[in-house]
Amino acid sequence: MSLGRDLGAVLTGGVIGTGARLAIDAAIPHGYGQFPLSTLIINTAGAFALAVLVARVWPTAPSWLRAGLGTGILGSFTTFSAVAVAIIPLTTAGQGMTALAYLGLTLLLGLGAAWLGLVAGRRAPAAGGAE
Numbered sequence: 618m619s620l621g622r623d624l625g626a627v628l629t630g631g632v633i634g635t636g637a638r639l640a641i642d643a644a645i646p647h648g649y650g651q652f653p654l655s656t657l658i659i660n661t662a663g664a665f666a667l668a669v670l671v672a673r674v675w676p677t678a679p680s681w682l683r684a685g686l687g688t689g690i691l692g693s694f695t696t697f698s699a700v701a702v703a704i705i706p707l708t709t710a711g712q713g714m715t716a717l718a719y720l721g722l723t724l725l726l727g728l729g730a731a732w733l734g735l736v737a738g739r740r741a742p743a744a745g746g747a748e
Contacts, residue, residue: 623684630689638694650710652719653703661726663695668734673741 638659645655670686678686700723707716 619681622681626681626685627689627692630685630691631693634690634693637690650706650712652707652715653699656699656703657719657723657726660695660700660723661730663691664727665730665734665737667691667695668731669738669741672735672738674738 641659642655645658647653647655667687670691674686675683700720704716704720707713707719
């Protein structure tokens with residue numbers, strides 16, 4: 618394991634993941650106290666992508682690649698803090714039931730996407746087309 622290479626991969630991946638998150642947030646904006654659809658989409662897609670990678674790539678990938686893709690790109694793309702920050706404005710805007718529904722939907726879609734990602738990753742053909 619090369620800490621320098623792993624750190625470089627995380628930093629590079631962080632820039633990519635953060636940029637992608639910003640682009641999606643800009644494309645699907647929401648105001649304070651409005652339903653945060655972009656955050657829901659981002660976290661669901663990220664859970665699916667990470668699960669596919671864990672099932673398919675992690676077993677043979679070098680540590681710097683796992684660090685760059687997992688911690689870097691997907692770690693900066695998806696965040697629990699974004700969920701918390703999305704829920705609080707809904708609650709303070711008097712939309713407690715919407716906040717609760719958003720939290721439940723986030724958990725349901727995230728876990729479902731992770732499960733589907735693991736299934737898809739295990740079924741995907743090996744790199745190079747041979748399996």
